[in-house]
Amino acid sequence: MQRYSGFGLVKHALSHHENWQRQWRNPTPKKEYDVIIVGGGGHGLATAYYLAKEHGITNVAVIEKGWLGGGNTARNTTIVRSNYLWDEAAALYEHSMKLWEGLSQDLNYNVMFSQRGVLNLGHTLQDMRDIQRRVNANRLNGIDSQVLDAKGVQELVPIMDCSKGARYPVMGASWQPRAGVARHDAVAWGFARGADARGVDILQQTEVTGFKILDGRIVGVHTNRGDIGAKTVGCVAAGNSGVLAKMAGFNLPLESHPLQALVSEPLKPILDTVVMSNHVHGYISQSDKGDLVIGAGIDGYLGYGQRGSYSTVEHTLQAIVEMFPIFSRVRMNRQWGGIVDTCPDACPILSATPVKGLFFNCGWGTGGFKATPGSGHVFAASLAKGEMHPIAAPFSIDRFHTGALVDEHGAAGVAH
Amino acid sequence: MFHIYCPYCEEHREEEEFHPKGQAHIQRPADPEACSDEAWGDYLFFRDNPRGVHHELWVHAVGCRKFFNITRHTVSYEILETYKMGEAPTVTAKSVSEKDKQAGVQAATGGWQTVGARPESEALNDASNQGARV
Numbered sequence: 335m336q337r338y339s340g341f342g343l344v345k346h347a348l349s350h351h352e353n354w355q356r357q358w359r360n361p362t363p364k365k366e367y368d369v370i371i372v373g374g375g376g377h378g379l380a381t382a383y384y385l386a387k388e389h390g391i392t393n394v395a396v397i398e399k400g401w402l403g404g405g406n407t408a409r410n411t412t413i414v415r416s417n418y419l420w421d422e423a424a425a426l427y428e429h430s431m432k433l434w435e436g437l438s439q440d441l442n443y444n445v446m447f448s449q450r451g452v453l454n455l456g457h458t459l460q461d462m463r464d465i466q467r468r469v470n471a472n473r474l475n476g477i478d479s480q481v482l483d484a485k486g487v488q489e490l491v492p493i494m495d496c497s498k499g500a501r502y503p504v505m506g507a508s509w510q511p512r513a514g515v516a517r518h519d520a521v522a523w524g525f526a527r528g529a530d531a532r533g534v535d536i537l538q539q540t541e542v543t544g545f546k547i548l549d550g551r552i553v554g555v556h557t558n559r560g561d562i563g564a565k566t567v568g569c570v571a572a573g574n575s576g577v578l579a580k581m582a583g584f585n586l587p588l589e590s591h592p593l594q595a596l597v598s599e600p601l602k603p604i605l606d607t608v609v610m611s612n613h614v615h616g617y618i619s620q621s622d623k624g625d626l627v628i629g630a631g632i633d634g635y636l637g638y639g640q641r642g643s644y645s646t647v648e649h650t651l652q653a654i655v656e657m658f659p660i661f662s663r664v665r666m667n668r669q670w671g672g673i674v675d676t677c678p679d680a681c682p683i684l685s686a687t688p689v690k691g692l693f694f695n696c697g698w699g700t701g702g703f704k705a706t707p708g709s710g711h712v713f714a715a716s717l718a719k720g721e722m723h724p725i726a727a728p729f730s731i732d733r734f735h736t737g738a739l740v741d742e743h744g745a746a747g748v749a750h
Numbered sequence: 751m752f753h754i755y756c757p758y759c760e761e762h763r764e765e766e767e768f769h770p771k772g773q774a775h776i777q778r779p780a781d782p783e784a785c786s787d788e789a790w791g792d793y794l795f796f797r798d799n800p801r802g803v804h805h806e807l808w809v810h811a812v813g814c815r816k817f818f819n820i821t822r823h824t825v826s827y828e829i830l831e832t833y834k835m836g837e838a839p840t841v842t843a844k845s846v847s848e849k850d851k852q853a854g855v856q857a858a859t860g861g862w863q864t865v866g867a868r869p870e871s872e873a874l875n876d877a878s879n880q881g882a883r884v
């Protein structure tokens with residue numbers, strides 16, 4: 335793997351940038367792998383990367399039906415935070431946050447992780463009580479988190495309407511300074527390049543159409559490019575996880591919904607942090623390119639169509655303009671949707687399944703981008719050992735039968 | 751944007767008047783106390799979530815406020831029928847794929863497109879056929 339550096343940039347400038355190495359190969363599928371990862375989004379690629387890097391398992395394939403990151407990974411609004419309420423969730427997301435902090439160096443790939451802080455606004459007394467409780471829980475877990483009042487919020491974001499005259503006045507917020515945003519497709523590409531350099535085969539345009547199961551054990555997958563054998567298979571397919579589970583003969587407690595986002599025309603720098611509001615339901619940040627990145631809520635109905643309702647977009651923009659009257663004339667450039675796999679307790683599923691050797695990593699729903707490195711890291715350890723990593727263990731499918739849910743609706747809700 | 755026919759108002763109205771309420775025809779266990787943890791968990795949390803034909807409950811929230819059912823395709827989003835509470839659907843995953851077969855459309859067996867109105871594989875939607883395929 336050709337390492338990237340400032341010196342390299344100068345060197346390649348001399349040859350007009352025509353001799354850059356390809357970031358990953360386009361290999362022909364082998365007959366058999368030790369591990370197959372289904373789904374070439376951030377989580378799948380991170381899993382393959384850590385399998386190779388930390389566990390020395392390099393006879394691995396990542397099978398992706400489309401292109402890398404073309405699922406939710408490159409459709410999300412890139413908010414990264416770890417201020418979750420419950421210990422189990424906080425451990426998982428904070429593990430991820432720590433990996434984010436060294437990720438560009440580790441991958442030798444600029445994922446543009448920018449710790450510009452995230453505000454979660456409170457608009458009612460109950461919002462503020464919940465924020466107090468969550469911030470206290472965060473601090474007990476060693477996660478940086480503060481409660482701000484309306485004045486504190488106004489100081490951070492002078493352009494926001496924090497007046498008492500607003501339709502839903504801002505009463506305060508939780509503030510996580512280490513939170514922020516990252517460049518989504520660079521995350522997929524960085525993990526792909528690192529995995530490929532260690533011998534992982536990345537197979538794009540290859541769709542898993544079924545599983546080969548012998549005596550209750552996984553032995554491989556069917557694909558549109560033929561059958562491929564494997565001792566262990568990890569499915570990391572977000573919105574399509576339920577479809578894959580059915581192929582393997584069991585159900586998951588997931589529902590797939592459309593979730594939309596939109597970006598505006600590029601503006602001069604105007605918003606240097608991330609603002610989220612569960613109450614009016616809108617969240618917004620400004621990308622380095624200058625466009626405002628705005629996330630909507632899910633559509634309430636099931637959908638696999640990667641597009642959503644116009645009314646949902648309209649509600650979101652109403653909330654944004656309510657919070658930021660200054661944006662009322664900004665024009666929107668593009669709008670799109672992803673398919674999010676929502677779980678009843680708003681927490682992911684990282685789990686063994688009724689089929690031996692077949693594992694699922696899914697249910698991240700509307701908020702899994704932030705978990706990409708951590709999820710890949712603990713899932714790789716679980717696949718390597720054949721049993722779930724301690725941080726992943728509370729997130730098994732069993733919890734929907736034992737009742738040991740990790741109910742993050744209060745802290746995560748529909749937010750990201 | 752959906753244009754939904756309310757079987758009670760007997761009129762088409764805009765999506766904004768309605769709320770989706772999840773999968774239809776879920777039976778509450780007759781004797782919850784007698785349920786195993788498995789059966790109770792399945793009832794509470796596990797849903798069909800098909801990529802294809804789906805029967806779902808909606809409420810005409812700012813109209814007649816009545817609940818009713820919709821059969822809808824979850825990839826094309828096409829509404830195939832709406833029907834009252836207590837009625838059975840006339841359009842199902844099976845009937846749709848039969849119709850397409852007659853019309854010469856190839857029913858997918860496992861493979862599908864991201865966007866477009868291709869019906870799901872019959873085998874996948876048929877609840878009795880959820881055994882592993884080897």
Ligand SMILES: Cc1cc2nc3c(=O)[nH]c(=O)nc-3n(C[C@H](O)[C@H](O)[C@H](O)COP(=O)(O)OP(=O)(O)OC[C@H]3O[C@@H](n4cnc5c(N)ncnc54)[C@H](O)[C@@H]3O)c2cc1C
Nearest residue numbers: 373375376377399405406407410411413542672702703704
């Ligand atoms: C609009 C929007 C905004 C969001 N905002 C945020 C946010 O601000 N912060 C945050 O933390 N999270 C956010 N999320 C959620 C986040 O994007 C996801 O949780 C996360 O990216 C999931 O990553 P993944 O790698 O698991 O899935 P994906 O990136 O979806 O990857 C799954 C891959 O599996 C492939 N696949 C599926 N079926 C098959 C098959 N049969 N064979 C082969 N390949 C298959 C798909 O093509 C896809 O590429 C948002 C999501 C959306 C849609």
